[in-house]
Amino acid sequence: MADAGFYGRLVDYHMHTPLCHHAEGAPAEYARRAAALGLKEIGFSEHCPLPDGYDRLRLREDQLGDYVRLVEEARRAAPGMVIRLGVEAEYVREDLPYVRRMVERHAWDYILGSVHYMGMWNFDAPEAEREWRECADLYEKWRQYFELWREAASSGLYDTMGHPDLVKKFGPIPREDCRPLFREALTAAAEGGVAVEINTAGLRKPVKEIYPSAAFLRIACEMGVPISFGSDAHAPDEVGSGFRQAVDLARACGYREYARFEKRRRTLWPLPA
Ligand SMILES: [Zn+2]
Numbered sequence: 001m002a003d004a005g006f007y008g009r010l011v012d013y014h015m016h017t018p019l020c021h022h023a024e025g026a027p028a029e030y031a032r033r034a035a036a037l038g039l040k041e042i043g044f045s046e047h048c049p050l051p052d053g054y055d056r057l058r059l060r061e062d063q064l065g066d067y068v069r070l071v072e073e074a075r076r077a078a079p080g081m082v083i084r085l086g087v088e089a090e091y092v093r094e095d096l097p098y099v100r101r102m103v104e105r106h107a108w109d110y111i112l113g114s115v116h117y118m119g120m121w122n123f124d125a126p127e128a129e130r131e132w133r134e135c136a137d138l139y140e141k142w143r144q145y146f147e148l149w150r151e152a153a154s155s156g157l158y159d160t161m162g163h164p165d166l167v168k169k170f171g172p173i174p175r176e177d178c179r180p181l182f183r184e185a186l187t188a189a190a191e192g193g194v195a196v197e198i199n200t201a202g203l204r205k206p207v208k209e210i211y212p213s214a215a216f217l218r219i220a221c222e223m224g225v226p227i228s229f230g231s232d233a234h235a236p237d238e239v240g241s242g243f244r245q246a247v248d249l250a251r252a253c254g255y256r257e258y259a260r261f262e263k264r265r266r267t268l269w270p271l272p273a
């Protein structure tokens, strides 16, 4: 395991709470786990509400206040730990005004932008695995995903884009060169002043690879797009997992700094050695 000095110079900005119905452990337990690793700053980023018609894997509209209170409880339980209040908000083309309204309800430290849906299809759900494995037009699906991603990065709604190439989750990767798709998407991020998240959850999924790929991250670095870090913990023992590999990947792709957020103001910090 990496040493406490390593973690003390990093942050984990992607963790969930039981309020999303698919995570376990109170925020205070995540904070205790983070403290045990040596992290000094973390951030919660619960799934933001969506209108009726989508699945229920997120906060309900009337639970936003409960979520904020749970994070405040974690702050009381872990004095000395800086705990940021973030939210993971969907990019859903037709329902973006709703998402915007939800996001405006609180003064978040950061808004993580995620694309989990193509239309109403949650392509990230376990039930989608078979569809991906049998998919005959993989490149076209990736093209559609990065088109949504590009719109998200241009929307002005998000501070950092979560698990940037989530579309690879179940393993199949197009034979075509996808770098032009990455370049277009990242141009929007660079122009929109949006960071991209290095998310270690991919290591725990069938693809067994950090989000995003080195190919994606090299282009991001060339374009001057900042990075943030998140484990996407849905249980306390996932906090900070894979972070040594994440930092190694960032360095290999040319990065020397990463982003932290407070009240949506970004500052850059040196990567730990
Ligand atoms: Zn989740």
Ligand SMILES: [Zn+2]
Binding pocket: 088, 114, 116, 162, 163
């Ligand atoms: Zn997500």
